[in-house]
Amino acid sequence: MKTIFRLVLMSCFFTMTINSNAQVKNRKAIKKDFLGCNTPDPIGSFALDTSSPTRGMADNNFLWDNGKTINVKILSGSKSLKDKVKKYASEWMKYANIKFNFIEQGDAQIRVYLGDKKGDYGHVTMGLGIKCLMRDPNDFTMHFDTTDLITEKSLKRTVLHEFGHALGLIHEHMSPVSGIQWDSTAVYARKRLMGWSKEMTDAQLFRRYNISYTNGTAYDPKSIMHYPISPWETKNHYYVDWNDDLSEGDKALIAALYPKNERVNKVPRIIITNVGETIIENNSLKKGISIYPSFSINCADKPADIYYVCMLVDENNYFIPTQSNNYNINNKAGCIKVVKLPINQTEILNKGKKNFEIFIPASELPNTISGKKLKVYFRAFLMQDGELKELLGSLSNNSVMLNKF
Numbered sequence: 001m002k003t004i005f006r007l008v009l010m011s012c013f014f015t016m017t018i019n020s021n022a023q024v025k026n027r028k029a030i031k032k033d034f035l036g037c038n039t040p041d042p043i044g045s046f047a048l049d050t051s052s053p054t055r056g057m058a059d060n061n062f063l064w065d066n067g068k069t070i071n072v073k074i075l076s077g078s079k080s081l082k083d084k085v086k087k088y089a090s091e092w093m094k095y096a097n098i099k100f101n102f103i104e105q106g107d108a109q110i111r112v113y114l115g116d117k118k119g120d121y122g123h124v125t126m127g128l129g130i131k132c133l134m135r136d137p138n139d140f141t142m143h144f145d146t147t148d149l150i151t152e153k154s155l156k157r158t159v160l161h162e163f164g165h166a167l168g169l170i171h172e173h174m175s176p177v178s179g180i181q182w183d184s185t186a187v188y189a190r191k192r193l194m195g196w197s198k199e200m201t202d203a204q205l206f207r208r209y210n211i212s213y214t215n216g217t218a219y220d221p222k223s224i225m226h227y228p229i230s231p232w233e234t235k236n237h238y239y240v241d242w243n244d245d246l247s248e249g250d251k252a253l254i255a256a257l258y259p260k261n262e263r264v265n266k267v268p269r270i271i272i273t274n275v276g277e278t279i280i281e282n283n284s285l286k287k288g289i290s291i292y293p294s295f296s297i298n299c300a301d302k303p304a305d306i307y308y309v310c311m312l313v314d315e316n317n318y319f320i321p322t323q324s325n326n327y328n329i330n331n332k333a334g335c336i337k338v339v340k341l342p343i344n345q346t347e348i349l350n351k352g353k354k355n356f357e358i359f360i361p362a363s364e365l366p367n368t369i370s371g372k373k374l375k376v377y378f379r380a381f382l383m384q385d386g387e388l389k390e391l392l393g394s395l396s397n398n399s400v401m402l403n404k405f
C-alpha cells in the first residue's frame with residue numbers, strides 16, 4: 001500500500017478520541033523497507049482461538065468463511081513465475097480448510113500483481129483476510145516486487161508471508177509476549193535513513209497487540225509472519241534470521257483458524273463490499289448537512305457494533321475545529337453513528353436510493369465554515385471488547401458549498 005495512515009483509537013462508551021492531529025492532507029507516502037512487507041496490521045487485534053499453546057497471531061474478525069474456496073488470479077508475470085507463486089501459496093492449503101482456486105478468467109477475490117519495482121509498492125497485501133474484498137475489483141489486492149525476489153528462497157518466503165496475511169495472519173514480531181528488547185534509538189536512526197518515519201517504525205516493529213487477546217499463546221520466532229531481526233536492533237543482541245518455511249506454529253495456527261470441523265472460536269466477521277462515493281449535501285428542510293455513505297455490509301458469526309464516523313474537512317482537506325458538545329470528535333467537527341448489525345443480513349446503503357443518512361445540524365457547526373466548501377472523511381469501525389478496528393476509511397471527492405447560516 002503506497003499510503004498507510006495509522007490512527008490510534010481509544011474509546012470509552014460515548015467518548016471517542018481519534019488521532020487526527022495529522023491533517024488529512026498531510027498523510028505521507030511511506031516507503032517500503034527491504035526487510036519487511038507493507039501490509040498494515042489492524043488495530044489492537046489478535047487471535048482469540050488458543051487451543052494450541054505455541055502459535056502466532058491472526059485477526060479473527062477478518063477470517064474467511066471456514067472451508068471457503070477463494071478465487072485467485074495472477075495478473076502479470078511469466079508462466080514459470082506464476083506457477084511458483086501458485087505452488088508456494090498452496091502450501092497453506094495443506095493445513096487450512098481453505099482452497100485457493102487459481103483462475104485465468106473471471107472474478108477473483110485475491111488479485112496478485114507481480115511487479116518490477118515501478119509504483120514503489122514493494123510486497124504488500126491490500127487488506128488483511130476478507131478486507132481485500134473492499135478493494136476496487138479493477139485493482140490488485142496483493143503486490144510483489146519481483147526484482148527483490150531473485151532467489152527461490154526469497155520468493156517462497158515472501159509468497160508464504162503475503163498469503164498468510166491474505167488468510168488473516170498478522171506480524172509475529174509484534175506479539176506482546178515476544179520479549180524482544182528493541183534498541184529503539186538505533187532502530188529509529190537506521191530506519192530514518194531508509195525513509196521510515198518514527199510512526200512507521202512504531203507501526204511496523206514496536207507496536208504491541210493487546211495482551212488480553214493472546215490468551216496464553218506463545219511467541220513463535222520461527223513464524224513465516226516474523227520479520228528478520230539483526231543483533232544491532234536489540235539491546236541483548238537477540239536476532240531472528242529469515243524464516244523461509246511455515247513453522248510448526250504457523251501450521252497449528254492456520255489449522256485452528258480454518259479447522260476441518262466447525263470453527264470453535266467465533267467473533268463478528270464483517271465484509272464491506274461495493275464501496276461507492278460518500279455524498280454530502282445541504283439539507284434545507286432539516287437545516288443542516290446530510291451525509292450518505294455508500295457500500296454493502298454483511299456480518300457473520302456474531303452480531304457486531306459498528307461505528308460510522310464522519311469528519312468534516314474544508315476544501316483544502318483540513319479538519320475543522322469545533323466547540324460543539326455533540327458533534328465533536330477530538331475537537332474536530334463531525335459525528336458518530338452507532339449501529340448494531342445482525343448476522344447473515346446484507347445491508348445495502350445508499351445504492352440507487354437514499355436509505356441511510358448521517359445528519360449534522362447547521363446549529364452545531366462552527367460559524368467559520370458558513371458558506372464554505374465542505375467534504376467528508378468517512379470511516380467505519382468495528383467495536384469489539386472495548387477496541388475499535390477500522391473497516392473502511394475514505395475521503396470523499398464530492399464536496400458541498402454549505403448554505404449560509
Ligand SMILES: [Zn+2]
Nearest residue numbers: 037038039161
Ligand atoms: Zn507482512
